[in-house]
Amino acid sequence: MFLHGTSRINNQGHLEVGGCDTVELAQKYGTPLYIVDEQLIRQRMREFVRAFEKTGLSFQVGYASKAFSTMAMCRIVDEEGLLLDVVSEGELYTALAADFPAERIYFHGNNKSPMEIELALDAGIRLFVADNFVELEMLQSLALEKGKKASVILRVSPGVEAHTHAYIQTGQEDSKFGFDLVSGQAKQAALLAHQASHLELEGFHCHIGSQIFETEAFQLAVEKMAGLSTECYRQYGIETRILNMGGGFGIRYEAADTPKPPEHYVQIIASAVTRAFAHFPRYPEIWIEPGRSIVGEAGTTLYTIGTVKEVPGVRKYVAVDGGMTDNLRPALYNAKYEAMLANRAKEEAGETVSIAGKCCESGDMLIWDIRLPEVRQGDLLAVSCTGAYNYSMANNYNRIPRPAVVFVQNGKADLVVERETLQDLISHDRIPSRLKKKSEQIHSIK
Structure with missing residues (x-):
């Protein structure tokens, strides 16, 4: 992955953006996470x-x-x-x-x-x-x-x-x-x-x-x-x-x-x-x-790698905890991206994998056929150049909460958009009275 702006690999072998270690950012803010330089x-x-x-x-x-x-x-x-x-x-x-x-x-x-x-x-x-x-x-x-x-x-x-x-x-x-x-x-x-x-x-x-x-x-x-x-x-x-x-x-x-x-x-x-x-x-x-x-180049999206599925002789799918809900561009018009393992950034690539999102869509693929070190569950995947049309197109398909956004500079990270919660997802939902359970109807009368 090409390093843009203030991005670099630090002594721990971790990707660093704006002087902030991405492994530490993931621990503090969770993933998926938009990081903005x-x-x-x-x-x-x-x-x-x-x-x-x-x-x-x-x-x-x-x-x-x-x-x-x-x-x-x-x-x-x-x-x-x-x-x-x-x-x-x-x-x-x-x-x-x-x-x-x-x-x-x-x-x-x-x-x-x-x-x-x-x-x-x-x-x-x-x-x-x-x-x-x-x-x-x-x-x-x-x-x-x-x-x-x-x-x-x-x-x-x-x-x-x-x-x-x-x-x-x-x-x-x-x-x-x-x-x-x-x-x-x-x-x-x-x-x-x-x-x-x-x-x-x-x-x-x-x-x-x-x-x-x-x-x-x-x-x-x-x-x-x-x-x-x-x-x-x-x-x-x-x-x-x-x-x-x-x-x-x-x-x-x-x-x-x-x-x-x-x-x-x-x-x-x-x-x-x-x-x-x-x-x-x-x-x-x-x-x-x-x-x-x-x-565009100022944005990096950080994911945690979950399941791995290998189709012998065909392809190895590596799934992350995000996808078309936080980056719609690959599904929308076949946009291409580069990526690296943020927690093992100095290791040599040893296998070819395809990065799959977690949505229930076959088209929810972030990157096809990328060379990475041998992937393990729990690794952090950093996808570069996600600053434009990623957060702005983010959605709640499959009722997946949208990620948080942090600005980083000079070793300091500031949360500028909070991660959506499950309660946020249902905050505008309403159940009409005819669909309420009897216990709820009685409670509303009282």
Whole structure:
């Protein structure tokens, strides 16, 4: 397993993250356990900011909280001075509860409800990323009702297909997200927003996909957005003050992955903008919204190994105390991961095994065919790069409680999300009176 950030193997032969021994973390907090390297998160954020500062262009870096959203994470984003991208009332509520400045929050999503829009308007967020005509109508109506003016940028589907998994492509013409560029919907929406009495159109947004390594698609997307901006300026006098190029920058999950450093992606986007917008009176402010590339490599999930099943001549299955309830990505789109035995990290690999989750699904497999030392019941398995879309997709399938989350740095571990209990699982369950036992009915009458 490749060691990211502050991860290292200590003198005891244990995996250590943020100066904390993972064996000790497992003893204190139990498993499965999400371990988050706070120093690496801050480092990635600063790398994006420094890269933009070198360009001399006006910019904003926003953190896409859908990758990993907790109150503690919102505090880090605030301290580092980034914007915060939210996509639901839950993410917005989390940010506001963490006292994140509303004026640095912007709201994404292809199906914002009236209640979500009202919550955001009342909070005074920075802007909305409008996704469709229905949303524009709701924004205008609700802003008018409240006597406010809602700032918006339009999400555009630029017709650019990034080379990534089909489930995480978002910029192609046939996408559920955004106004289509090819058909003219984007220009139509721009005029509508520009003329609306209680909307302030500030620019455009596009996002071409996730886990992208090639940079040509970003350059092409900038050119297409510049073309739209040119038409809107010449025909309607609309100035593109903000150009949000989304995120999607890839990270290293396994040896075959070849991500570029943050500076590389920033340079490509910035250079494309200076070329494509050279004929404008001024360059737009460039926004990006990395999520995975900020938190992905900072996460490690720790499991305890339980049962082992060997199919002679075929495969050896090693089961852990988690699976698709804490990491849905392998089942969802065949995501790949690396791992090691955290308590025996210096030992040489001696066998090939496949890591199975504990859910009652044949598809609950975390890793196929990985080389490890001979596995024993009770060993600790550490899976790397689980910081993005693991906790945020965690679920209670088979009524399995969701894991705890700890932030680690400088040898100190802080619990930021408590482990769910069995009582938590049933806390919202209700038994109607017709299903209650007779003894319960008598007790309720008394």
